[in-house]
Amino acid sequence: MSLLQSFRAWFHRKILRDRAALWNHQYSRGRWEFLKLPLEIARFDACVYLLRRHAHAGSWLEIGCGEALLQRRLASGDYQRFVGVDLSSVAIARAQPFADHRVRYFVADMQQLQLNERFDAVIFAESISYVPHPGQLLRAYARFLNPAGVFIVSLFRNQRTAHVWTEIHAATATIDQVTTTNTVGTWDCEVLRLR
Numbered sequence: 001m002s003l004l005q006s007f008r009a010w011f012h013r014k015i016l017r018d019r020a021a022l023w024n025h026q027y028s029r030g031r032w033e034f035l036k037l038p039l040e041i042a043r044f045d046a047c048v049y050l051l052r053r054h055a056h057a058g059s060w061l062e063i064g065c066g067e068a069l070l071q072r073r074l075a076s077g078d079y080q081r082f083v084g085v086d087l088s089s090v091a092i093a094r095a096q097p098f099a100d101h102r103v104r105y106f107v108a109d110m111q112q113l114q115l116n117e118r119f120d121a122v123i124f125a126e127s128i129s130y131v132p133h134p135g136q137l138l139r140a141y142a143r144f145l146n147p148a149g150v151f152i153v154s155l156f157r158n159q160r161t162a163h164v165w166t167e168i169h170a171a172t173a174t175i176d177q178v179t180t181t182n183t184v185g186t187w188d189c190e191v192l193r194l195r
């Protein structure tokens with residue numbers, strides 16, 4: 001095994017497992033319960049609106065799906081196929097009751113995702129900011145998009161996510177967007193295509 005391979009093996013064993021453990025711990029302790037509050041609904045509905053506009057009745061992949069909160073806001077005719085993945089097995093266990101013959105949830109790291117399917121929309125709702133190079137990730141995710149497929153990215157607006165958007169926009173062009181503001185703050189939800 002080369003030095004690089006050993007480093008990769010160590011990185012996946014130690015760092016990624018620790019990240020999953022951290023998310024599991026936080027979900028178990030209720031750290032993310034606030035995502036279910038009414039004040040979060042508008043930013044989910046911005047994603048739903050854009051999904052219906054750009055990928056209606058298509059196949060959708062949600063990355064960092066958590067507890068299936070986005071899917072819970074959908075009508076069954078919105079999609080013909082829905083796949084949700086998340087690093088946290090605790091979150092996925094809570095998403096699992098919403099799976100059916102068209103809907104599948106499973107645990108995976110978005111940076112290691114293996115899927116033999118392509119989708120009309122790949123959605124990152126408040127999740128792409130957890131990888132170090134979001135622009136690179138989107139380029140690599142071209143392999144999961146149908147020819148006319150789009151990315152839909154939603155992020156809470158702050159200094160950190162401003163940098164994330166800069167990196168995303170270096171790799172993609174925005175073809176539609178919705179901004180949502182309430183007493184919590186502002187979320188930007190964009191429909192993107194690779195440049």
Ligand SMILES: C[S@@+](CC[C@H](N)C(=O)[O-])C[C@H]1O[C@@H](n2cnc3c(N)ncnc32)[C@H](O)[C@@H]1O
Pocket residue numbers: 023035063064065066067069085086087088091108109110111124125126127130131
């Ligand atoms: C802030 S939560 C957002 C959850 C949900 N998408 C929402 O909009 O409410 C971020 C989610 O991303 C997941 N996540 C973080 N890093 C990840 C990774 N590398 N691969 C897959 N999911 C990841 C977390 O487990 C968590 O469920």
